[in-house]
Amino acid sequence: MKTIYTLLSILCCTLFLNAQQANTDFANQMNTIFQHLDKNRxxxxxxTDFGLEYVDLNGYNGTLNNNNHTSRTTVHESFYTLISSRIRAVNTGFMQPIDFEKLWHSKRTQGLITVGGLYFKYAKFKDDARTHLVR
Incomplete structure (x- = not known):
């Protein structure tokens, strides 16, 4: 019986070790696509074209309309979109997602509505850049 538990423990440990490897396929693909771009410019x-788009940021341009309502999930997805869109080492305004979550929860107070938001400046290729061969 002890050997069965030992084998199960070893099997579980190897599964957890395997699950902790980060998948870098998307990052590698984006780096290949944008390898000739001068990232300092x-x-x-x-x-945003470089990152993984969790939410479409086009609707959140500072103008209030019927389609750009937000929620806790939308704010988090916007934050993750911006984090993944960093094309070079930029840390201004960024924090680890877990720290962002902790800060969000620490500001909550019973009986009050906690309002939060994000303000970042970012770049994006024009929609017609490929057809007009913008260089």
Missing amino acids: VPHGIL
């Missing part, structure tokens, strides 16, 4: 170091 990207304003503010954030290029």
Whole structure:
């Protein structure tokens, strides 16, 4: 019976060790696609075309309309979109996602509505850049 538990323990440990490897396929693919881009010329170091888009940031341009309502999830997804869009080492305004979550929860107070938001400047290729061969 002890050997069965020992084998199960070893099996579980190897599964957990395997699960902790980070998947870098997307990052490698983006680095290959943008390898010839001078990353120092990207304003503010954030290029949304480079990142993994969790939410479409186009609707959140500072103008209030019927389609850009937000929620806790939308704020988090916007933050993750911006984090993944960093094309060079830019740390201004960024924190680890777990720290962002802790800060969000620490500001909550019973009986009050906690309002938060994000303000970042970022770059994006024009939608017609490929057809007009912008260089």
